[in-house]
Amino acid sequence: MHTVPAPAYTVAVRALCEFTAKLGDLDLRFTPSPSAQEGVAGHVTVTGRRPAGYQKEITLSEEYGSLCVRGRADGYDPALNRLEEIKTHRGKLESMPQNHRHLHWAQARVYGHLMCRKLGIAEIDIALVYFDIVDQTETVLVETHTASALAAHFEAQCERFIAWARQELQHGAARDTALTALAFPHADFRPGQRALAEAVYRSALSGRCLAAQAPTGIGKTVGTLFPLLKAWPGQQLDKIFFLTAKSAGRQLALDALTTLAVKPLRVVELVARDKACEYPDRACHGESCPLARGFYDRLSDARAAALQRAQLDRVSIAEVARAHEVCPYYLSQEVSRWADVIVGDYNYYFDTSAMLFALAETNRWRVAVLVDEAHNLVERARGMYSATLDQSTFDAMRRAAPPLLKKILGRIARSLRETTREQDAAGIEYAAHAEPPASLLTTLGQAVSQMTDMLGEQPELFTPDILRFYFDAVHFTRIAERFGPHSIFDITLGRIGAGASAGAKQRKATLCLRNVIPAPHLAPRFARAHSVALFSATLTPAHFYADTLGLPASSVRIDVESPFNAEQLDVRAIADISTRYRDRERSVERIADLIAAQFHRDEGNYLSFFSSFEYLAQVAAALAARHPSIPCWQQSRAMSEPAQREFLARFAPDGRGVGFAVLGGAFGEAIDLPGTRLIGAFVATLGLPQLNPVNQQMKARMHDAFGEGYAYAYLFPGLQKVVQAAGRVIRGPGDRGVLYLIDDRFTRADVRRLLPAWWQVKVQRLRDSDSGNTIV
Numbered sequence: 001m002h003t004v005p006a007p008a009y010t011v012a013v014r015a016l017c018e019f020t021a022k023l024g025d026l027d028l029r030f031t032p033s034p035s036a037q038e039g040v041a042g043h044v045t046v047t048g049r050r051p052a053g054y055q056k057e058i059t060l061s062e063e064y065g066s067l068c069v070r071g072r073a074d075g076y077d078p079a080l081n082r083l084e085e086i087k088t089h090r091g092k093l094e095s096m097p098q099n100h101r102h103l104h105w106a107q108a109r110v111y112g113h114l115m116c117r118k119l120g121i122a123e124i125d126i127a128l129v130y131f132d133i134v135d136q137t138e139t140v141l142v143e144t145h146t147a148s149a150l151a152a153h154f155e156a157q158c159e160r161f162i163a164w165a166r167q168e169l170q171h172g173a174a175r176d177t178a179l180t181a182l183a184f185p186h187a188d189f190r191p192g193q194r195a196l197a198e199a200v201y202r203s204a205l206s207g208r209c210l211a212a213q214a215p216t217g218i219g220k221t222v223g224t225l226f227p228l229l230k231a232w233p234g235q236q237l238d239k240i241f242f243l244t245a246k247s248a249g250r251q252l253a254l255d256a257l258t259t260l261a262v263k264p265l266r267v268v269e270l271v272a273r274d275k276a277c278e279y280p281d282r283a284c285h286g287e288s289c290p291l292a293r294g295f296y297d298r299l300s301d302a303r304a305a306a307l308q309r310a311q312l313d314r315v316s317i318a319e320v321a322r323a324h325e326v327c328p329y330y331l332s333q334e335v336s337r338w339a340d341v342i343v344g345d346y347n348y349y350f351d352t353s354a355m356l357f358a359l360a361e362t363n364r365w366r367v368a369v370l371v372d373e374a375h376n377l378v379e380r381a382r383g384m385y386s387a388t389l390d391q392s393t394f395d396a397m398r399r400a401a402p403p404l405l406k407k408i409l410g411r412i413a414r415s416l417r418e419t420t421r422e423q424d425a426a427g428i429e430y431a432a433h434a435e436p437p438a439s440l441l442t443t444l445g446q447a448v449s450q451m452t453d454m455l456g457e458q459p460e461l462f463t464p465d466i467l468r469f470y471f472d473a474v475h476f477t478r479i480a481e482r483f484g485p486h487s488i489f490d491i492t493l494g495r496i497g498a499g500a501s502a503g504a505k506q507r508k509a510t511l512c513l514r515n516v517i518p519a520p521h522l523a524p525r526f527a528r529a530h531s532v533a534l535f536s537a538t539l540t541p542a543h544f545y546a547d548t549l550g551l552p553a554s555s556v557r558i559d560v561e562s563p564f565n566a567e568q569l570d571v572r573a574i575a576d577i578s579t580r581y582r583d584r585e586r587s588v589e590r591i592a593d594l595i596a597a598q599f600h601r602d603e604g605n606y607l608s609f610f611s612s613f614e615y616l617a618q619v620a621a622a623l624a625a626r627h628p629s630i631p632c633w634q635q636s637r638a639m640s641e642p643a644q645r646e647f648l649a650r651f652a653p654d655g656r657g658v659g660f661a662v663l664g665g666a667f668g669e670a671i672d673l674p675g676t677r678l679i680g681a682f683v684a685t686l687g688l689p690q691l692n693p694v695n696q697q698m699k700a701r702m703h704d705a706f707g708e709g710y711a712y713a714y715l716f717p718g719l720q721k722v723v724q725a726a727g728r729v730i731r732g733p734g735d736r737g738v739l740y741l742i743d744d745r746f747t748r749a750d751v752r753r754l755l756p757a758w759w760q761v762k763v764q765r766l767r768d769s770d771s772g773n774t775i776v
Contacts (some may be wrong), residue, residue: 012740013071021106024099025286042088095456113150192564201227214560238365244378270344276329374534381518387479519550582654592622604679611685631657687718
């Protein structure tokens with residue numbers, strides 16, 4: 001008996017229709033779309049209004065040739081024989097581009113066909129239900145179709161997709177064969193690299209989250225990518241997301257994937273829109289940007305051409321996009337659907353409206369996530385789930401706004417003044433509140449709704465400043481919906497604005513929804529992935545990162561033993577200098593003399609780190625005045641990328657001089673100065689966040705949650721920066737260097753426990769003498 005093989009390629013209804021039924025211009029004017037939470041709530045509201053017997057979330061599927069098309073229809077009313085496809089929106093429905101409506105009908109008709117087959121009926125009504133999330137109203141559009149007509153539509157969509165599916169099956173088979181045969185690209189693993197790789201591999205097999213503390217210099221990028229690629233065929237992965245905090249991390253991942261040389265692995269780099277955009281002065285719609293005009297009509301050829309390339313980094317994407325006259329930013333997003341490994345910033349998976357997370361959810365992808373330099377995720381995630389409104393910026397924008405927007409913006413201005421009036425009258429510069437004011441949120445929500453309508457009808461009214469405020473207001477209202485014990489709402493008052501009238505004495509305010517503990521927001525992202533590996537040289541203490549990031553209870557941890565030894569790094573803690581703010585003036589000359597003494601003892605390149613640009617400048621000036629023969633150079637505020645490259649270029653092999661930088665800045669991590677490019681570092685700070693009302697509030701919130709407010713808010717984040725900065729000195733097995741930890745607090749037991757175990761810290765004091773300060 002001949003057995004018919006099961007379909008080999010499964011595609012979601014939405015993915016099928018987005019591939020086959022999108023046409024016309026790229027058009028982002030019908031914005032902003034509802035958030036995922038708003039969409040879910042909208043669906044619940046609509047289906048909750050339906051009568052008894054109404055069926056929700058009906059699972060449907062059908063095989064067509066080598067395809068299995070599956071999905072969940074939103075609802076079906078047996079009494080009316082009506083299938084409903086529910087779409088949430090904000091703003092006037094008539095502003096929706098026609099190609100959006102065309103896609104929605106394509107999806108609804110596919111669901112209609114699947115429902116006819118499921119029920120064995122000859123005819124069905126299909127309804128598009130557009131639900132306005134602001135005024136909670138429904139617009140219902142209904143079509144009646146015969147089962148045969150819907151079957152013809154379904155078959156047409158499948159036929160358009162099936163050749164692509166066949167190609168994808170061939171690609172997947174070739175990729176899995178290559179990954180099964182993949183060998184480690186070097187003769188042997190570096191010390192510590194094998195232990196890391198094995199831990200990542202085991203986490204992929206068990207479907208768990210791994211937190212790996214692994215020292216700099218062992219090859220963490222290859223050591224995490226290689227085992228995941230090896231695990232891919234057996235775990236039937238769909239994607240690997242390699243997520244980084246900085247562009248340098250993306251390049252390291254791309255280089256590692258080139259070294260691994262897996263053919264035909266598809267690799268895509270995602271870059272920020274402002275860096276990819278060819279026409280930054282144009283709006284994203286066909287009437288403004290030539291690359292948006294007819295985007296979907298040219299997308300098919302551009303997509304096919306792009307996927308002929310093994311690695312689609314920023315340059316390659318731009319080349320393909322230029323050849324096919326499409327937007328490079330949105331082309332990269334499209335090819336991400338068909339790529340194997342996607343390299344991008346944290347925000348693509350962890351942010352409120354993260355593209356990769358949404359695609360994984362919609363397409364039910366089985367994804368493995370790698371989080372590079374994961375110690376950065378705490379602060380980055382706080383930023384993702386925080387929102388700010390600046391009254392001074394708002395007022396400047398409002399004064400220049402066109403008359404048609406004045407009324408809307410005036411209501412916001414009055415609400416802002418009312419929100420801050422009591423605090424201003426009391427003369428309180430900073431105040432934290434139990435929750436954001438409901439009246440302000442209502443006003444902002446109404447304004448967003450009205451401005452959305454206007455944006456669709458009269459986009460020319462929206463200058464860059466107005467558009468920026470509009471999106472800030474949208475973000476503020478959405479973050480407010482997530483407000484809870486993990487966040488703070490605070491108001492900071494500034495000075496009275498210049499040019500204010502005599503009666504307008506109220507100070508301008510900055511209102512902030514400030515996330516403190518990102519765990520509740522990140523936990524669902526970790527849970528959604530098949531496996532996650534977070535890795536960094538500084539993930540100590542373990543409980544701090546588990547608590548603040550929301551790692552699953554089943555998570556495992558590995559501390560990879562350092563390949564370096566105490567003989568390579570001479571660590572000296574200076575016990576009789578204080579770098580506390582009150583003591584800095586007295587410390588300046590002593591630190592300058594300490595740097596000079598070490599430089600003359602062993603001439604070479606050194607990096608010195610300070611808590612602020614002001615402190616840095618004071619010590620640099622003292623060094624130049626007291627020891628003018630020593631070359632030195634300084635980091636500056638808002639340093640451009642070319643200036644940063646110039647700063648690093650001063651650290652030439654066998655060079656001599658001292659670079660001055662701020663701790664936690666561009667030169668405190670993710671830079672590589674091996675060998676004689678850097679032979680020592682001075683860290684003149686514990687890196688503790690500034691003592692101010694905001695951080696004190698964060699400390700209180702951390703204490704309420706974890707019972708260690710000072711450690712969670714100050715000590716742990718500060719020492720993490722110190723260890724990262726110190727890690728610039730020893731980069732390989734042949735490196736030698738010296739590290740000075742300049743502050744008496746480095747001698748404390750609670751601080752020493754947070755330093756790497758392989759360091760042997762020598763506690764020393766400076767002795768004043770007529771000839772200057774000397775180490776004893």
